[in-house]
Amino acid sequence: MKTVRIIGGGLAGLSLATGLAKRRIPVEVIEAGSYPRHRVCGEFISGVDYSTLEKLGIAADLHDAKLHTTGHWYRQGRKIMTTELPDPARSISRWRLDARLQQRVEGLGGKVVTETRAGRDPAEGTVLAAGRPLEKSRWLGLKCHVKGFRMESGLEMHLGSNGYVGLTPVEEDRFNICGLFQLQPSCRGKGSDRLMAYLDEGGHRELIERLRDSEIDESSVSGVSALSLGWQKKEDGAFVVGDAGSVIPPFTGNGMSMAFESALGSIEPLTAWSFGAESWSSATRRSMAIQRQLFRKRIRTSLALQRALLNPRGQSVFEFLSSRNMVPFNTLLSLVR
Ligand SMILES: Cc1cc2nc3c(=O)[nH]c(=O)nc-3n(C[C@H](O)[C@H](O)[C@H](O)COP(=O)(O)OP(=O)(O)OC[C@H]3O[C@@H](n4cnc5c(N)ncnc54)[C@H](O)[C@@H]3O)c2cc1C
Structure with missing residues (x-):
């Protein structure tokens, strides 16, 4: 059997490696960083079914994840919808x-x-799971963990004038605060000060007050700026999974699910290649076809929804509809899953 080499040990690379190793396919992951480490991420996983996690062999690793069904939506501090x-x-x-x-x-x-x-160059037997290619973009992702934060049960999503922020309880009295903002050179500062500057600019005064009353873990503050959304540019013939292939707008909470789903969809083609039953180019094409079919609708819809959520008129319409219980939430959700 031939060894599958995976560049990038994030969720896509590691879950693919688990799925292959479980099927006794030799696998090697090359990771630029080390573990444990903080990543810019809202840290809530939505849209993946249990059987996907089981087939990948990672369901047990999520056994103690907190479960949430309720989401509270705010616009610049005003609660607009649950x-x-x-x-x-x-x-x-x-x-x-x-x-x-x-x-x-x-x-x-x-x-x-x-x-x-x-x-990142394509080569036979090498899967690119190295996340988004670095590209100039107008987006900035920022995150930090806090302790002793006051929050309603469930998840919170805050819309601001410059982006949005998601709040998620994670483990051991820790809460994750993660936002996607339009880059603004005037919002500066070290560590969490930069996040505070973006929150202030976005009109999140109430959120800033709550953060001031809690303990920010400065070692968890992380940022990412080279962040392009949608289908990613890739070298011809590259075998890609996760964000290296496509990046869904983060408000959907579906990026990690897509990392898992693309990994699962790649196991069978890679197994066939490893056994010598399929050429590398055919395995690559098959994996890409699976990912396109799975993700086409959700990428297209989520990019359109994000545009609406990030402009003041769109937010006003959203607030008006939510005040009359007229947001077709379940329909919209099904379009980004
Ligand atoms: C602001 C923000 C909020 C988000 N919130 C959520 C959320 O709430 N829920 C959700 O489901 N998704 C969310 N996402 C998306 C989610 O984080 C990604 O979709 C997911 O991490 C993709 O996993 P991945 O393995 O493809 O990439 P990554 O997790 O980025 O992993 C890539 C890995 O490759 C390594 N690497 C890179 N280059 C090389 C190299 N040359 N050699 C070796 N290693 C390399 C990196 O160190 C990294 O470990 C969010 C994203 C952003 C930006």
Whole structure:
């Protein structure tokens, strides 16, 4: 059997490695960083079904994730809507989850090489799971963990004039605050000060007060700016999974699900290649076709919805409709899943 080499040990790379190692396919993950580590992420997983996690062999790693069905929506501090998810979202920190998956891969006999940066060029037997390619963009993602935060039960989503912020309880009295903002050079500062500057600019005064009353873990503050949304540019013939292939707007809470789903959809083609039953180019084409079919509708709809949620007129319409219980939440949700 031939070894599958995976560049990038985030959720897509590690869950793919677990799924392959579980089927006794030799696998090696090359990761630029080390574990545990914080990642810019809202840290709630919505839209993935249990059977996907089981087939990947990672369901046990999410056994203690918190489950939430209620979402509270705010616009610049005003509560505008409460929604119920048909299936619970799972919340768990990337600090905990990525480290568990690394151990899972190794426990199954796979190899994970950390603190090693590999090239992104396509090569036979190499899967690119290295996240978004670095590209100039107008987006900035910022996140931090806080303790002792006051929050209603469930999840909170705050719309502001410059983006949105999601609040998620994770483990051990920790809460994750993560936002996507339009880059503004005037919003500066070190550590959490920069997040505060963006929150202030977006009109989130009430949120800032709540953050001031809690304990911010400065070591968890992370940011990412080279962030393009939608289908990603890739080299011809590259075998990609997760964000390396497509990035869904974060408000959907579906990016991690897509990392898992793209990993699962790649296992069969990679297994066939490893056994010598399929050429590399055919396995690559098959995996891409599966991902296009799974993600086309949700990428298109979520990009349109994000445009609406990020402009003042769209937000006013959303607020008006929510005040009359007229937001077709379940229909919209089904379009981004
Ligand atoms: C602001 C924001 C909020 C989000 N909130 C949510 C949310 O609430 N729910 C949700 O489901 N999704 C959310 N997402 C999306 C989610 O984080 C991603 O979709 C998910 O992390 C994709 O996983 P991945 O494995 O493809 O990429 P990543 O998790 O980015 O992993 C890529 C890995 O590759 C490594 N790497 C990169 N280059 C190399 C190289 N050359 N060599 C070796 N290793 C390399 C990196 O170190 C990293 O570990 C959010 C994203 C953003 C930006």
